Amino acid sequence: MMSPPKNESEFVVLLEQHQNIIHKICRLYTNNEVEHEDLFQEISIQLWRSYDRFEGKSKFSTWMYRVGLNTAITLYRKEKKRLNTQPLNDQFTSIQQEDYNPKVDEHLEWLYQKINHFSEIDKALVLLYLENKRYDEIAETLGISAVNARVKMNRIKERLKKMLG
């Protein structure tokens, strides 16, 4: 486990190396590239501001999930730009996101569109599941018991399975 660097340039190096984690969170919680960039900036700011509290007890990447998800779920709001209504069908979802990251793998694009109307917490669970996080890490990130994390993860797996048909 690496000890945390104390200066800005070293922090930026870490941020650059792990930026895909933030991109994934942004892709899950936003509807277009402008919002994606806004949220990316906000997560970067929050990471940097709380960096002095990062003690290196967990991996930098694990810590990023926690700060990133907290920012996406609780702090970041672009209500006016969002369509908060439930998508009526797949066609609606694809219209909503048609200009968002068109070069992403078509299977992943399908996945992102499908989970676009999931609740904020369910999106976090999907992310942690797909990232292969252990139950104890999921429990720690979300602040729930390991048993509860296991139950929630099973529910999400079932939901994803159903989606895959």
Next chain:
Amino acid sequence: MKDLKQLKEKWAQQNFEKQYSKEELNGFLRKKSTYSIKWIFYLSIAEFLVYMGLPLFSPNYIESFAYYKSLQLFGFSIFITITGYILLLYFMWRFFKNYRKITVTSSVKEHLSTILSTRRAVNQYFYANVGLLLIFTLVVFVRAFQMDSSLIGLEQEDISFLVICFVIGIVVALVLGLYGLLYYFVYGRFLKPLKRNEKELRQLNQ
């Protein structure tokens, strides 16, 4: 895509076209945050300063106490004023405590709980203020109709008690409405983003 294993593989392989350079990331760290909790605390400080400055900026502020004195409500008006300041200081302390406690490095559940506690504090602050304002306005009106000679005159001109009550009701409703609007626009702006969190917290606890 057939199964979850394949889905995970695809997920692990994904690459984002846009990769930020060190220079761009450095620039991000200097941008303004949209973090809303701190603004609730800053607003309460601003409100406190406005209350403190009220006697300086409002020429009728001191005179209004002379009027309350004429209604034999001087002690009551001082009591309400001091209670208002105590309430404000108490809630400022609560906002500050939450502001310090809220950190993005805590777990999602803890984070949501602290945010909701801030929201509750703002709501309680609003209702406490409305209550205080309502009590004060009603007491002053009732006493004014008993003791203010210009208002007693109205009664003598055969204006019925019901009409007077109606007028008092309208004035009180207007004052409270304006107060509510002020809070809606001042604090409501910062509370709105926090509203949805209640549902999320419930889901985590299920």
